[in-house]
Amino acid sequence: MKLISAFIFCGFVCGISQYIIEKTKFTPGHMNTLLVVIGCFLSGFKIYDKLILKFGAGATCPIMNFGHLLVTGASKMYDKYGFIGLFKGILENAGGGISIAIVSSFIIALIFKIKH
Amino acid sequence: MLFLYKTLKKENNNNMNNIEYDEIIKENIGKDNIFKNVFIAFFTGGLMGLFAQLLTDFFVNYYKININDAYFYTFCFFIIVGSILTGAGVFDKVLSICKCGLIVPSTGFANTMTSSAMDNKSEGFVKGIGANIFKLTGSIILYGVVFGIIFGFIRSII
Structure with a gap:
């Protein structure tokens, strides 16, 4: 049952963003930025936690999850250290994703050459 | 937004x-x-x-x-x-x-990052890969961090 709900939610997000790209002049870069901001918004009001409970990996697979990771790290450290914790913890959870993306893309760029 | x-x-x-x-x-x-x-x-x-x-x-x-x-x-x-x-x-x-x-x-996040690193590989390590690797994904990280701090504060005080 969780497989079907993951399929539906992830497909729904992809379908809507494809519709926005077709209708407006957004590039995929704009769309990704918008989705991260929407993820931050949903996570700020604790809606995203419910979505993850309901749809499982279908909700954590889109780039919206990146915003959720940023917000949860910041709010967790705010409870611990006060105001300065916001800046300490903003990259606590999401930093892993950024580092892996940087390292893997650097290694791949060294190994492969562009094919035309 | x-x-x-x-x-x-x-x-x-x-x-x-x-x-x-x-x-x-x-x-x-x-x-x-x-x-x-x-x-x-x-x-x-x-x-x-x-x-x-x-x-x-x-x-x-x-x-x-x-x-x-x-x-x-x-x-x-x-x-x-x-x-x-x-x-x-x-x-x-x-x-x-x-x-x-x-x-x-x-x-998609990985694709934009890797392709912008590969495209400018010929210009060298510092000016090519180093300067251009965040060309497109930099906006994701920038707005993610700015809005993340704001909404992280909201999440804590709610």
Whole structure:
């Protein structure tokens, strides 16, 4: 049952963003930025936690999850250290994703050459 | 969010110089293409979500790790797969068919990063790869951090 709900939610997000790209002049870069901001918004009001409970990996697979990771790290450290914790913890959870993306893309760029 | 939308609109207006060019584009692109593309994006995106769920279940059952860690491993697995496929040159061919089905999952994030690093490889390590690796994904990190601090504060005080 969780497989079907993951399929539906992830497909729904992809379908809507494809519709926005077709209708407006957004590039995929704009769309990704918008989705991260929407993820931050949903996570700020604790809606995203419910979505993850309901749809499982279908909700954590889109780039919206990146915003959720940023917000949860910041709010967790705010409870611990006060105001300065916001800046300490903003990259606590999401930093892993950024580092892996940087390292893997650097290694791949060294190994492969562009094919035309 | 309004602020972001306004800046995007400004960027786009600078590029639209020719009205005739737009009309030619409108004539050539049919209306029924949109729904076909949306359906394809829905289907392929759904398959990605289904695969992510299968992978998460595998991590949880086989390696006996926490469910939140398993979600993060799946997220990172998609990033690594996306950058490897981009390097091999397969990703762009699949992307032209699936469109948003591969951009919205975290493979799209890896694809933009890797392709901007590979394109400028010939200019050297510092000026080429180092300067251009964040060319497109930098906006994701910038707005993610700025809005993340704001909404992280809101999440804590609610």
